[in-house]
Amino acid sequence: MTETHIRGYSGETERDRTTESSESTTEESESVRDRTTTCPECDGSLMTDTEHGETVCTDCGLVVEQDSVDRGPEWRAFDSNERDSKSRVGAPTTNMMHDKGLSTNIGWQDKDAYGKSLSSRQRQRMQRLRTWNERFRTRDSKDRNLKQALGEIDRMASALGLPDNVRETASVIYRRALSENLLPGRSIEGVATAALYAAARQAGNPRSLDEFTAVSRVDKMELTRTYRYVIRELKLEIQPADPESYVPRFVSRLDLSEETQRVARELLDSAKRTGITSGKSPVGLAASAVYAAALLSNEKVTQSQVSAVADISEVTIRNRYKELLDASEGLTA
Numbered sequence: 001m002t003e004t005h006i007r008g009y010s011g012e013t014e015r016d017r018t019t020e021s022s023e024s025t026t027e028e029s030e031s032v033r034d035r036t037t038t039c040p041e042c043d044g045s046l047m048t049d050t051e052h053g054e055t056v057c058t059d060c061g062l063v064v065e066q067d068s069v070d071r072g073p074e075w076r077a078f079d080s081n082e083r084d085s086k087s088r089v090g091a092p093t094t095n096m097m098h099d100k101g102l103s104t105n106i107g108w109q110d111k112d113a114y115g116k117s118l119s120s121r122q123r124q125r126m127q128r129l130r131t132w133n134e135r136f137r138t139r140d141s142k143d144r145n146l147k148q149a150l151g152e153i154d155r156m157a158s159a160l161g162l163p164d165n166v167r168e169t170a171s172v173i174y175r176r177a178l179s180e181n182l183l184p185g186r187s188i189e190g191v192a193t194a195a196l197y198a199a200a201r202q203a204g205n206p207r208s209l210d211e212f213t214a215v216s217r218v219d220k221m222e223l224t225r226t227y228r229y230v231i232r233e234l235k236l237e238i239q240p241a242d243p244e245s246y247v248p249r250f251v252s253r254l255d256l257s258e259e260t261q262r263v264a265r266e267l268l269d270s271a272k273r274t275g276i277t278s279g280k281s282p283v284g285l286a287a288s289a290v291y292a293a294a295l296l297s298n299e300k301v302t303q304s305q306v307s308a309v310a311d312i313s314e315v316t317i318r319n320r321y322k323e324l325l326d327a328s329e330g331l332t333a
Contacts, residue, residue: 039064095171096154096164098146103137106130142178149174149192152217156196159215160207170199173234182233186226189217194227198236206241208283210311243268243277246286246310253309254290256299263293267324274327280320284312288320295321 039046044059048068055065077083093100106129110118118126138144150171157167173195177183183191193216200206213220231238244265251261267289271277277285287310294301303314310317 094168095175096150096167098143098150099137104133106133145183145188146175146178149178149188152189152192153196156193156212156215160200160211162196162200162205162207163203166196166199166203166205169202170196173198173230173236176234177230180233182230186229187218187222190222190226191230193218193223194230197223197227198231198238201238201241202236204242204245206245206282208246208311214311241282243282243285243289246283247290250287250290250306250309254294254301254305256290256294256301257297260290260293260297260299263296264289267292267328270328271324276323276327281312281316283310284316284320285324286310287312288317289324291317292321292324 037046038044039057039060039062041062042057042060044057046055046064047058048055053066053068054063055068056063073086075086077086106126108130110123110126112118138147153167153170153174157170170192174192177191177195193212197207197209197212209220209223212223216223218226230236247261247264247268251264264286268277268285271285271289287306290310291301291303291306303317306317307314
């Protein structure tokens with residue numbers, strides 16, 4: 001009888017503890033609700049200002065919370081039709097994919113969402129899904145052409161270290177060339193390389209023809225011929241390459257100082273004012289300016305090192321850097 005009484009007492013104690021904990025949780029939630037809806041200073045009502053991200057008391061003006069996160073959309077709508085047209089889900093569309101990223105992508109790894117490997121039967125099923133997915137994504141020859149060209153543009157841009165805005169512009173140029181029927185008689189690789197070269201020139205992030213030839217599947221003559229044809233037919237306005245746009249990349253690859261970069265820009269500016277840059281290769285002028293600036297800044301760099309970085313001959317550097325120094329001395333005199 002004593003044991004039974006003890007057991008009943010212990011069970012009653014557990015119930016009391018559960019009841020007390022639930023009551024304390026309810027009191028805490030009520031206190032949190034009171035704190036979020038009433039002012040801690042004057043017990044006034046609070047108002048949330050979504051424009052400034054603040055929670056302010058309407059009576060005393062106390063700022064209870066600031067820099068709150070706005071979890072709503074970045075757009076505004078004034079009627080239901082506008083709201084439906086602006087509402088969206090998923091990733092934004094991009095011209096760098098042939099279907100603009102609107103189709104389904106199935107990963108190549110045979111693993112589930114938890115990182116576990118799939119069974120042999122599930123792997124076979126996923127492989128069939130990938131096969132049919134690729135067939136539906138590229139239904140006609142135009143889609144297959146566009147997919148191959150955009151993949152080529154992405155490969156070359158990655159090899160040359162070009163940013164996403166250049167890849168996007170090159171994709172738009174290639175789409176225009178495809179829509180205006182400029183590809184018959186020309187290779188997909190040639191038009192894709194010409195589009196990327198034109199996009200890099202337009203974005204002010206140019207690369208030399210030799211650099212493009214090194215990563216492209218077409219030779220230099222075909223690249224130049226296709227490039228001239230594309231910009232003429234599409235009426236692209238592309239300014240001549242500025243030698244100064246090559247200077248930061250050459251200085252970075254040679255591990256030179258900012259002083260050398262500044263002096264190189266000054267040498268090119270003086271050469272432009274004297275008019276000796278017309279008709280000369282911008283890559284050769286930029287490399288010669290970097291070499292001359294390194295000499296003036298007492299930094300050790302050889303002509304062969306600059307030649308390897310800029311992919312030009314040492315003879316060009318020797319001829320151009322003397323002209324740049326003479327033009328700079330002529331202006332200072």
